[in-house]
Amino acid sequence: MTEKRLDVLADRTVVVTRASHQASGLVEALRRHGARPVVAPAIAVVPPLDGGQPLDDALLRLEQFSWVAFTSPNAVAATLARADRRGVRKRFARVRVAAVGPSTAARIEAELDRPANLVPDRNDAVGLAAAFGDPRPGDACFVPHSAQARPELVDGLTARGWNVTAVSAYRTVTPTLSDHLIADVATADAVIFASPSAVQGHLTQIDGEPVRGAVVCIGSTTAAACTEAGLPVAAVAARPSDDGLIEAVIAAVNG
Template sequence: MVCWPAWTGWFSCASPWWVTIRRRWVLPWPASSWTNAEEERCWRESGRRECPPRVTVYLVGAGPGDPGLLTVRGAEVLARADVVVHDRLADPYLLRLAPARADRVDVGKSPGAPVAQDDINALLVARARAGQAVVRLKGGDPFVFGRGGEEAQALLDAGVDFEVVPGVTAAVGVPAYAGVPLTHRGLSAAFTVVTGHSRHAVDHEVDWEALAKVGGTVVVLMGVAHRADIARRLMAGGLADTTPVLAVRWGTRSAQLSMRTTLADLGVAALEPPATIVIGAVASLDLSWFERRPLLGRKVVVTRSSGQAPALVDRLRARGAEAVELAVIEIGEPADGGQALRAAAARAGTYDWVVFTSANAVTRLVGLLRDGRDLGSAKLAAIGPGTLAALAERCLVADLAPERFVAEALLDDFPAPDGAGRRVLLPRAAVAREVLPERLRDLGWEVDVVEAYRTGLPRPSAGALAAVAGADAVAFTSASTVTGFLEVAGINRMPPVVACIGPVTAAAARDAGVRVDVVAEDHTLDGLVAALVSALANSCRWPAT
């Protein structure tokens, strides 16, 4: 154990990295520039064995909107952040990459309500000096009209270590998502990125007439409010009034909406921020790919628990949808604190069969085993691809898995016992259908039903509930998600389209008075998404607002 008095005034202790991380010959913290002479002396005299890791502020570019455009380095530093200072356009999905314990500070700058940059700079310095790892999460790239240079200068002046993690700027990412290359042989050999954010910038900081004479592509960021003046001055500089213009609102997001016009009509075009404006011959090209996705512009409510939601969220995003996460169930400990489950795990090898009906049951039971040897000669049965995947992650293979992912299908294939005293272990949720244990007992099996987990009701935020009100569809993956939604949101917030993963879930919804619009033919997450595509792709879609 190594202890040191941190510069915050508190006395800190920690185990040396070489004790806690075996077979990893890496530096425990960056070995570049020093914060102060005392720290440098500590490292030099102690051989790096008794010095605290230096805290760094990371200026991270989050990209233009699609969370998939975050860099690997950005994800790495988010994963170990103590505090995330983020803009208003930061996707909630990115904020989830930070540890649950991390403080999330919204310093969002919205049009008409600016946050003082000096206050943000002071916040970064204060949090770093308090001994916290700080991630400043900024839209696009921090050094492209992101005022990241000002924040870096403030940190440098304060003697605070920092690192810049570049991001995909909207100037490049948004046109690409709209199918317009900024350079194209025969059309444009160069591009210029300018800001039209302020009246002063438009009038005094950019020579628009000279820019018109340079040629190539002009990309205007934050220029919606002054687009008429920008167009007028570019035409005064020699650009033809018929010059193609592409304006993309909410670029790289599910709500992306592209509008094409000409320079002459840009000033009167119906356009609202945030938008990226591309001016030049390349704007006549239409190499669309993102806007061809079948669920683009659709909002789908995902009702799974927070730990299981990403698997469905990722599938929906891949098809263009915006996933509205509303966790209506949370996985908790059994009523007895897990005592019965631990006892069952200790004797797991004495059973003839262990039957898993969910991935949660696999996680709970197998997590108590040393490894697969504790199962002895017991055979495994599993319902559903998620359950099979959970077993596979633990190097276990089911001996029986029905093609249809319902208990009735498993029972059709389940063998009868070959003698008396044959036993089945069934770890499952506290509330579940009784058809499986009852029918197994009818076959002659002795069945031990063990509560592996309970599903509870979380308390969603007012913002999460408000997002549900504008959704196009809701996806239910189990009977408990139906019950949970009705409890936390109410039937009046039910979106127009209700999709269920299978017949059991659909029956639970109908029993609760919910109209079911579509049931997945393949009772998997992929099947559920396919059902949503079928239900939503050809219906009317209003432009994003």
């Protein structure tokens, strides 16, 4: 049976700034609600500038860590891909794994065939740090993250006494958009941001032009990045998921 189309976003143009490999689910959800998605990736995921050696070193001594903490699906994918190259994926079976939110937890389960051991109620780095208990003697946490990661998780764990090893698992770069895409972006009804790096990438792409569409964010950290960049936020998703973003877009453009 064909899924019923919901036209609450009929004739609305919505910019999706996610990396290309992560955009399809949100794009299809927008189309089901009648919107016209404009896929304008503000980031692309590439290997870290250090060549991945610090990540390799941490993976080869994974048994020394009590926890691995992930703050994005990209971090999960990049770390497990590197673990496969070094033949150490099986070592993750003996370490507890934390996820910042549902999408990261879903990627952990897909990669490791088991659920995350910890997912905080507050789905950001501050919430994840707060969800950790106090460390026991010898406890250590491995944090593979973006080269552009914000410091809240590492700082929060360190302040609580955790021994933290943080390394770059990947970095994000800003793709160039065609003139046609930039023109579509300029007239859009809404722009969706799912990470601080996407905010900065999008502003670089439009090169000082104003963001005219309603700004919709996946969570408080991304909303804070928008505010820091001078972008008024129209709506923040109540849940860090595609469904949560759709609801926020509807609220932002239909008011």
